[in-house]
Amino acid sequence: MSLHVTARDEGEPAVLLHSGGMSGRQWRKLGEALAPTHRVLTPDFLGSGENPPWPADRPFHFHQDVEALSALLAGLAGPVHLVGHSYGGLIALELARKHPAQIRSLAVYDPVAFGVLHSTQDAEGLDDLSRSSAHPVFNDAERGGSETWLEVFVDYWNGPGSWRAMAPAAREAFLRVGRKVYFEVSTLLADRTPLEAYAAITAPSLLLFGEHTPAAARRVVTLLGTTIPHATVQPIAAAGHMGPLTHGGAVNAELTRHILAASAPRSP
Structure with a gap:
């Protein structure tokens, strides 16, 4: 299963992974910031963006996106800089732990690696996570992905009323x-x-x-910061879960600084 990938410019590759429900276009401004020094690749996950829609009756596991991205990384020359937001952050973490030699640097925003909450029995994170799963529609396989389900999903991450406040096109x-x-x-x-x-x-x-991200994702980041050997944990002031879009200037500045610092020295 190959992915639609937009690639631009030359240099060390930087692979930017979007959040669930979005596409690689999410990272347009970050791509512009990195373009003078890096080859920027923005894949669309399976069933997203320019890829064919995922069949509604066909099962899917996030490991299938991991496998598709692993194939993409294997075809690139040299290690890559990897960036991911939310679902894309989870996929980035999976790639980085499974293929460490292929990763030059890693940067994630609110990765949804909720397994760490269970393994540590993190009370704050698990209590917060239960807010969404407690809603009867959230685990309803028949209505999963419907407007009713999406309203619960979007409102969990962004606050009550967020789904209804979105533009019709969105x-x-x-x-x-x-x-x-x-x-x-x-x-x-x-x-x-x-x-x-x-x-x-x-x-x-x-x-x-x-700063205003739901507690479950904040706790994931905090816990990962105690375990990943060369990790820096950085809050983004006044931002919520969609900070890469709502506070793109601040987020992209941190991401660009991190990637440039980790990049190999270049010949004059």
Whole structure:
């Protein structure tokens, strides 16, 4: 299963992974900032962006996106800089721990690696996570990915009323990929990858979270920061879970600084 990938410019590759329900276009401004020094690749996950829609009746596990991205990394020359947001952050972490020699640097914002909450029995994170899963529609396989389901999903991450406040075009875009997002979420919620598994990540790592991000994701970042050997944890003031979009200037500045610092020296 190959992915649609937008690639531009030359240099060390930087692979930017979008959040669930979005596409590689999410990282347009970061790509512009990195373009003078790096080859920027923005893949769309399976069933997202320019890829064919995921069939509503076909099962999916997030490991399938990991496999597709592993194939992409294997075809690139040299190690890559890897960036991911939310679901893309989880995929980035999976790639970095499974293929450490292929990663030059890692940067994630609010990665949804919820297995670390279970392995540590983190009360604050698990209590917060239960807010969404407690809603009867959230685990309803028949309605998963529907407008009713997406309202619960979006409002958990962004606050009550966020779904209804979205522009009609934005809601329609989410509905087109809603079933795939449901499968992503249901499989990542079942993931039990323990915290200690992420100690295998050897690249310099930047772990970002929003000041107003839901507690579950904030706790994931905090816990990962105690385990990934070369990790820096950095909050983004006034931002929430969608900080890469709502506070793109601040987030992209941190990401660009991290990637440039980790880049190999270049010949004059």
